[in-house]
Amino acid sequence: MAYRETEKMRQRKAAVRQKITDCTYRCVAEGGFRNAKVTRIARMADVATGTIYRHFDSKEDLFAEIFRRATQHEVNKVADALAPPGDARERLERALRRFAERALEGPVMAWSLIAEPVDPKVEKERLAYRKAYADLFEQAIREGIEEGCIPDQNTRQSSTCLVGAVSESLVGPLSPSQTGQITTDKTDNNPLVDTIIRFCIQGLTGTRR
Amino acid sequence: MAYRETEKMRQRKAAVRQKITDCTYRCVAEGGFRNAKVTRIARMADVATGTIYRHFDSKEDLFAEIFRRATQHEVNKVADALAPPGDARERLERALRRFAERALEGPVMAWSLIAEPVDPKVEKERLAYRKAYADLFEQAIREGIEEGCIPDQNTRQSSTCLVGAVSESLVGPLSPSQTGQITTDKTDNNPLVDTIIRFCIQGLTGTRR
């Protein structure tokens, strides 16, 4: 017998793979999937282009993995914001705010996840992503209805309106090229976000705060 | 002297040009700008690919023209809906409904105009398009504020939220490939549209109808 994968090798391979995914993520965050050419990723990760194909069957597969990783992260953030105690309305407001702030911090990534055209395998991931958000918001709206602080309505459709209002307002206008035209101050008192949140909550509850 | 363009020729050229733009429009309506390859347009219009370059400097220019044509049409439709008498709230509701119905009738075109990534020259047209919508809605909101039927607010931002909520709800979910999964009944009593409109009006006015 002549060769068997050793632990050291396993780790080294994992490290390379990790570097590739990290660089892909960075490329996408910078300029969307359009911007993430295999050659560029390879250069950035300091490997040969062929190496990428040793770790992934195709660019599409690589992208799908990145997409999954990114969306899990985002959805978790929003889920976290929804978790703490409070009435449904408060919690929804918190979640929307988190969603909006995340989008403002990384508008290009947000746009890529929400709206950039992608290959079929990635589109499949996107469906799951949309569903995850819709489920989160829907659940909260439903709880609000039970609690009586939100009037009865089609929860799924409302949830979609929420995502639409926020994402279009924040990432739609400055979608592809023109980044950095929005004041991305880390502090969460961005008046734009406030306006959007108010619109959403009113759309949901039909009452002015 | 040897040659001077005659009326007949002028008309024939105009006809060819028209045929090219028509076919481009159809291609885009079917599958977005992605789908509108020069070769396909040429085949469809029954001209040689080179002929297209006799009428347009580049594909980008052709696209820009199509985009302009399409958006003028859409914006006019919405402006029409905004024109008839009524209080601002009624008129806004009518305009939003028109906007939504148009999007439902041609979801792919709507998506192309709103969200599909396009070349710089086309993106420039899109900015004008967005602005046209924003201006329309904004003006109506402002009138509503004066009339007292809409509370004071940032009219520009609210207007963006309107466009976002509607477009995401209608064309976002079924953006690229999967058309025809929505019940596109011509009758204007689509419950999905009703839900969205209600959400928007509430978001704007803060009152349940």
Next chain:
DNA sequence: CAAAAGAATGAATCATGATTCATTAAACTT
């Protein structure tokens, strides 16, 4: 260390589609 196996390389190949341009056809003018 030599043999064996896997990993990495990156130039070459393929695929897609826009654009060009030498050639042909058509339209005017006298």
Next chain:
DNA sequence: AAGTTTAATGAATCATGATTCATTCTTTTG
């Protein structure tokens, strides 16, 4: 009808970028 000018043609060329694969480098094992 011959000469001149513009229009149309579509195969060839260019540009971009994904993918392959013969070759080279590393690791493992006896």
